[in-house]
Every structure is written in C-alpha cells, then in structure tokens.
Amino acid sequence: MAELPLIGEGAPRIDGRLKVTGDARYAADFSVPNPAYAQLVTSTIARGRIVSLDASEAGKVPGVLKVYTHENAPKIEGVPFFGKGGQAYQGFRPLQGVEIKHEGQIIALVVAETLEAAREAAFRVKATYEPQTPAATFGDGGTETEVAAEISKQHTDPKTGDADAALKDAAHVVEAEYETATNHHNAMELYSTTAHWTGDHLTIYEPSQWVYGLRAGVAGELGIPQDKVRVLSPFTGGAFGSKGTVTARSALTAAAARALNRPVKLLVTRAQGYTTASYRAETKHRIRLGADGDGTFVGFVHEGFELTSRPDTFLVSGTESTVRMYGFKNVRTKVSAVRADRNTPGFMRSPAEVPYMFALESAVDELAWKIGMDPIELRLKNDTKTDPITGKPFTTRQVRACFERAKELFGWDRRVAKVGAMRADGELVGYGAALACYPTQLAPAAVRLTLEGKGRARVQIAAHDIGTGTYTVLAQAAAGLLGVALDRVEVELGDTNLPAGPISGGSVATASSVSAIMKAAEAIRLRLATAATTSNDGPLAGKDKESVVLKDGRLVAEDGTGEDLTDAFKRLGVGTVEEYAEWLPDGVDEKAMRGLYNGSVKIVGGPMQDRTQFSFGAELVEVRVNPRTLSIRVPRMVGVFASGRIMNRMTAGSQVLGGMVWGVGSALHEQTEIDRRYARYVNDNIAEYLVPVNADIVHQEIEFLEEDDGEVNLAGVKGLGELGNVGTNAAVANAVYHATGFRARKIPIRIEDVLKSHLV
C-alpha cells in the first residue's frame, strides 16, 4: 500500500471555500418547511419543587401554538447516562415531574409561529416553587463526598510501591493543594435542534460530535426504532466535548414536532446552554511529590476531588494520566466525587488532563525551585520509557526531544534562574514550562470508500468535522492511498445514513477513521492489483500483486511499470470500485461494531495490555506582568509536539495553536462564577465568561516532530484535538511565579492574586 507521509502536506481545507462563503451548513442553517419556533424556559431555583406553573399568559401571546410543562409534556423514556453506557448527557430527565435538581433546569418548552412570539411567551411563563437550600460547590453544607473506587466498580486508583513511605525519606518534598475553576465550552455555535417528521420518519438537525449516539438517544427516548431517525450534522460550529452526548432538548423538540405535526426549530440561548448541557467541573488536588538529593523522583501522591451532580457520577479521573508522566517509583492516587445541586458536568477538551496536569506540572515546577534545578532539567531527569504503573513500554515517547527543540525555539537559555530577576520594557518577565500529554485512544470505525476509473474518489463516514479538519485529512488519506489528486476526493460526514464513524471525542476521530480508510483502500488496491497481475496481458501481468500500488492515477509495480487507472478499471469491467470496511482497535471484540451502529461507545487507549500509548509535547511560555496594573500578558508561546503521523501540518498546527489559546484561557481568563447562595451561574454569557480574544494572543510558534509509531494503530496517528491545551495552564502559572514569586495554585489567576506577591 502507498505510504502516507509522517508529516502530511499543509493542504488548505477542502471545505474552506464553503466556510468563507457562508455555504457551510450548520444545524440551524437547514431549512425545513413551515417551521414552528421553540424556546426553553428554565428554573430559577437549584433545588426544590415546582408548586405551580402558570402558562396562561404565555398561551395568550399571538402565535403561540403550545406551551409544554411537566403537566402536559410528552413522556420521555430516559436513555441511560453516558457514564453508564448510554447516550444521555445526564440521567435525570426534566419536564417529567415537579422536581428541580439544578438551577436552569428546563421547566417549559414554548412553541410558536415565530421566534419572536416564542421568545415573548417564554418570558410569560410563571413558576412558583417550593425551594430548598442548595449546595453549590466544594465546601458548601449539603455536599456529599464519595470515594470513586467505593462507588464505581469500573474505577481503580492507579498505584505502585509505597508512596507514603518513600515520601517520608525524600530529600525534597512538595506538598500542595491546587484548584481549577468551573469552565464552560462556549462553542461559538449555540445549541439548537430542528426536528422534521415525514410520516413516521424523523430527521434531526443538531450540532453534534456523535450523530449515531444522538440517533440512538433520540430513538430510545421516543420509543421508536433507530432506523426511523436520521441525524444530520455536516458542520459543527465548535463542540469541545459539549455536543457529544444527548441532552433533554432533542427528544422534547422531536416529540413537540410530532404532536404539532410540523417541523420545530428550537434555538437555545447562550445562557441556557450553561445549564441544559455539560461543562468542566471545578476540581481540587492534593499533591505530594518527593525527590532525592539529585532530583530523582521517589514518590508521588495525587488525590483529586471533582464536583458532580446529585443524580450522576461524572468523573474524569486524570490520575490515569499524571501517574504515567515520569518515572515515579512509588505512586498512590485517589479520586473522590463531590455531589452538589448542579447540572451534570461532562467532557470538555482534555477533560482529565487539563485540571490534573495543572496540578502535577505546577508541583514539578515547585519542586524544581525547591531543589534549585532548572524545571526542564528536572522533567528530563525523570523521563521514563516505561509506564511506571504497568511496567509496559511506551510505544513512542519523545519528551526529551520535544523539550530540547522547544528550548531552542524559545531561547530558554536566556532564563535567569531567579524570581523577579528578568525585566523588559518596565515589566516583570517570567518563563514557564510544562509537559503536554494525551493518551492515544481509538474507537471502532466503518467507512465506505469509492474509487472511479476516472480518478475520482469518495469517502463516506459518519465522522464529524468540528473544526478539526476531518474533511481534509480524510480526503488526504484517500488521495494518498488511492493515488489520486486531493481535489478529486469528496468526503461526506456527519450523517447517520453513512457508515458509522467514531464519536469526535477523546481525540479518536482521525486515527480511527484513517485506519478504516486504510483497510478499505487496501481492499480496493488488491482488487485492481489482482486483476492486473493475473491478467494475460498488460504491463503488470505476472507481477507480484503485493508490490503493486496506486500512485498518480496509475497502478504501478515497484520497478515503475504500470498502467493508467482507466485501463486497470477496463480490465475489471467496472467503472467504480467500492469497498466498505470496518476497523476495530486492538483488543476490541467484534460486537463493538454493532455497538457503534447502535450508539454505544467503545474507546480504548492509553495503557493497553502490552504497551502504553500517549502523545507528548513541551510548552514554553513567557509572561509579562505590569508592576502597576498587575495585568498578566502572554506575549509568546512555543509548543513542540510528537503525536505520531501528522495528516496535515496546517490543520494539525491550527489544532494545537487553538489548544494553547485554550490553555491561556484556563490559566488567566475562564471561570464560571457561581452564586453560592442559589447554586446559580452568574456570568452565563460570553462577555463576562472571559475567553481569550485576538488581542490576548500575540505570538505562537509550534512544531511537530517526526514520529513513526506503528504500534498505536494501523494509521500510526495519535490524535491532536486535545494535546495542545494540556499543560499550558501550568506553564503560564509557572511563568507567573518566575516573574513575581507568586505561586498560583488556583486558576484562573486574577490580578488580586498577584497582589500577594512581594515583588509587585
């Protein structure tokens, strides 16, 4: 088979033209005949009961068709919570009773002739509650703390040796608590659902990173067969984990459309998105990290506390990653769930690694200062080729090479190893470093690949392009493997009429989809090569069929002899060859493919039976702290990553550039503020929930190292969606320490925190 390059050409996106002309159709852009418009009404209390819901005023608004409340809402058969093997974002179903489990819970759905009437009527729904005092977050009365290993059979806390004993004898120990804030995804595209019935067949247009899951979830909740539902999401306007699970609105909208006998388009406001879908929960960490006199790590204890809702246990358990970062000899970990009266949290870009690696990478920096070592040197001293927990080798692990290249690009040798010692333009300057990582994960994938004799190819897979470049990289894979030009490849995604693709989560999409394409492409090659080599005539007659590849629109043998694709197809007697292929990751049994079609997710990776697979990176940042305003700026960032085969250097670059921007957000901007009296999000909009803007990001430099990893999967691809925003928050916090002497153990870092520094 033709080889794909280790670092693929930076071809512009094949869907670029659609995106810059407004022709890319996102879920809410699809037109349906004569739609009715729906709006949600959400609760203003976090815990209690609805005493009465008065929809009479709302019903009088001209154009209102229906107001659904718990008294008349369609009955929804809840499908299981994602964490329990289902598709649902949370186990609890709103609008099925009077109980209020969190602030901003859906309590009514208004459907009207126009968007304006629906909005007005939504304001006119009046609720009376019997409220109870809610617990909002850590430390509030009424929260319940449970040890994950005690409440979940699937949860195990990674452990090796005797960390507590080792730490007693360690020459240097850092013992600290770290905290990360509540974050919301805030994809630019708002949540929406458009439901259109034609007879007993339902079409759903909804922004999704898992169309098969959405299909299964909606069908399950409506009690109809899955094949009666089609989900379309060819373009998703950002997802970051928020559009992977099935929220309550989808089935409600579909049920309303069925009852009203017309298409219904529900547009969710940004504020409502904060409470009717998921988010990254706040976390706390207790870290103990010890080293002997020369900086060799001897023990590591990582205890994590994660906020979750009352009904659901959602945990990210990032200790699974932190324990594998260095050659820890002794490790003890524990994860606990803290329940409060909140909506259920969920996956948000690098769900486990963003909070947990912040804690580890901050602690490593603290230890370096304590020992008096360069923080990068300390990391490299403790690099490991084997997984400290399982003892198995890492497939590839270029931590050292990443840091060395990053140091060079950054000019790390200019660093003065003293707090507050560097200044420029009257500002304090700090350098910070951190390790980035992400487990290489895979999921089953099916694809249909078509090659025409005229040299056109088509890839059909219900994968998703959530900004990740999926259209382009899958086209590049097909073009490279089938030997046709990139502009001759068409890609169809985001539609349950296509073969089932992987969920776009856990950075599995490219690796899994390209592996499936490789399987299909090999079948196509073999058909053509067999016909050509077993033929009585033609230039390839009698050649070894294994040596024949598809290249530049030709079928060619190793010695260069070959024939044009058109001739090869003539021999086959067909104009088109189509192959459907199913690909399963190592150790996944065949039932997983049926599961994929039925909306069940099987993701494997990280620590495997015989190996451990991760991608790695080194991130170095400079911060400048203004001594008068105390504002913290990040004038430059350098990231060097090793993540297996890179399909497209440009789209891959964009992924990690964007990830690092997220890291700046995590460190300096993003926090969903909670009014603890009411367990209510206060800044539930995109002006007061701060995200980095253009002016916050000045200079970014990134590079990918070549990495040939034949073990991770067929494609040798490791995935990139999440790697870039791991560790960045710690790198920024570490740089702030270098500049000011203020150790930020809690992010985001605020100006008032920096006031605690003696240098400003």
Added chain:
Amino acid sequence: MTNPTPGASRREFLSTAASAPLVAGAAAGVLGGEARAQTTTGAAMAGGQVLVTLKVNGQTHRLSLDPRVTLVDALREHLGLTGTKVGCNHGQCGACTVHKDGVRVLSCLTLAVAAEGSEITTIEGLADGDELHPMQAAFVQHDAYQCGYCTPGQILSAVACVKEGHAGSDAEIREYMSGNLCRCGAYVNIVAAINDAKTKMGA
C-alpha cells in the same frame, strides 16, 4: 421607511421594540436573553406586522415582519441567508457581523426595520461571482479558522478593519479584531490572513 400596521401605535413600537435590544446590550437579558420564569418583563408587544424593504447583497427584498425581528433573524429565518451566524444574540461575540452601508455592525443588535434604506452586505455577497474576495481567499490560505462558525463575522469584520485603516500593524489588527471571538483560537492565523489580504485589497 417602516409602516407600522394599524393597531400598533407608533409610540408603543418605539418604546418597546426599539429599546429592547439596547437594554439587552447593556444589561444582557431582555429581548435576546434567556427566558426565566419569575422574571417576566413588561415588554408587551403588539402583534402587528410591518413592511420592511431590505437591500441585501444588491438584491431588494420586501418582507412583512414582526417589528421585533432583528436583522440577523430576518437574514437567516426570512431570507434564507444563513451564512450570517448567531453566537450570542447579545452583541458580545461578533459572529453576526455584517456590513451596513460599508460599516461593520452587529446584526443581532440591529432591528431589521432599522436596516431599511441601507445597503447590507453579508458573507454571501462578498465574493465576485466565483472569485473569492481577497480576505476570503486569505482565510482559506492561512487556515484562519477551524470550525468556521465565527468565520463569516471575522471576514466581514476583517474587511472593514482594513477599510477603516485599522490594519496598520499586527497589534492594531489584534485590537480591532477583538470584538470577534474565535473559540477555536485561530487568532494568529486570522492576523496573518488579514496582513496578507490587506495588500491585495490595495490598502
């Protein structure tokens, strides 16, 4: 000009419809805000329609609209021009940016009736036939996007940024493009695309 239909008094129209988006912009949450029970506002609206003539991308459209319809909703829900995106409905994100008489405006904070008599340009009207506007081409070339949802607004803002003379330096571009959020974080590529396009735009 607008013609409120009989029954909807001019005074009522001005005091409710026209003020609502301003309130929404300042206090985040009246017309475009989330509906929360118990927080019923007094923004009672007459049900009457108004005739609005909109000139979009050189085409004239006559629409009968609820006077509360915003420009973005008129474009998307009434004219099928879905290239303009809604990211917040509060004027916070810039995704709905269009040109009104060549000036960048937030179409979620502009009532459709207030756009009457103006030349509106949306992303669909920027290219010259099959030939992309230099800014569109530069966005493709520099991968100045990822998910693409903020892109129409970014591009219209970028074109205006150049025409305003606010693309003199990287720092100036960053500042004058900061009203357009890109959650994917494509900022450095957006700046590169604008630098590239500005020369081709003759700026």
